[in-house]
Every structure is written in C-alpha cells, then in structure tokens.
Amino acid sequence: MYKVILALCFVGAALAAPQYGHHEEEHYVDYYAPPHYKFDYSVHDPHTHDIKKQEETREGDVVKGYYSLYEPDGTERIVHYTADKHNGFNAVVERKGHAVHPQHYGHSSEAYYGHGHSGGASSSSGYHH
Numbered sequence: 001m002y003k004v005i006l007a008l009c010f011v012g013a014a015l016a017a018p019q020y021g022h023h024e025e026e027h028y029v030d031y032y033a034p035p036h037y038k039f040d041y042s043v044h045d046p047h048t049h050d051i052k053k054q055e056e057t058r059e060g061d062v063v064k065g066y067y068s069l070y071e072p073d074g075t076e077r078i079v080h081y082t083a084d085k086h087n088g089f090n091a092v093v094e095r096k097g098h099a100v101h102p103q104h105y106g107h108s109s110e111a112y113y114g115h116g117h118s119g120g121a122s123s124s125s126g127y128h129h
Helices: 002-016 109-113
Strands: 036-045 050-059 062-070 076-084 088-096
Antiparallel strands (some): 036 050, 050 062, 062 076
16 A cells, blocks of 8 residues: 555656756746837717717837817817927827807896895994904
C-alpha cells in the first residue's frame, strides 16, 4: 500500500513540474512608443434636447479635435481645438444660427414684491423696543 502511495506522489510531482522546452509567446509592450488614439461620439436626445458630438485624435504629443453642441437659445456652438507641447491649447469657437429668446408674459417682478414696498424684512419695520 505504501508503495502505491509513494508511486502516486512521484507521478504527481512529475506532472506538476514545469515543462521545459515549451514556451508561450511573449507579448512585447513598447512603453516608449508615442501614444495614438482616435475617438468620436454623438448624442441626439429629442426628449431633453441634448444634441452634441465630439471627435478627437492624438498622434504623439499633438491632439486635434472638435465638438459641437446646441445651446439653450437654439444656436449651435462649434469648437475646433489643437494642443501640443509647443503651442499649448488653442481653440476656435464658432456660433451658427440666431439666438431665440422666449417671450415672457405676465407681471413684472414688482408684482411679486408688493410694488417696491418692503415685506417686513428691513430694519425700519416699525417695531420698537
């Protein structure tokens, strides 16, 4: 019985030993390569009127891109930008469309505050010690 257990221990140890001669492919990572990326996205939500988009690329130390969005007044703001280590961040802002401001109907602000009379909040409220 002890011989069987001893034999199984030797077999287990042999199977657990590293396999020499078998190598997995090594994955090389160049930590000094200049960074590169490109992304874009857009949102068009008719319920919240959130409409915007952006696109950006990076090649080494140079970033270029643009974004656009619709302002609450109905105009579109478009921003083209660049950034690098020599010139810093630079942006050109453009607006398209005409601002639309909603018409306000009703009373002026005086109606809410008693036509200029204080509502008891001033120090001359007539209360004396």
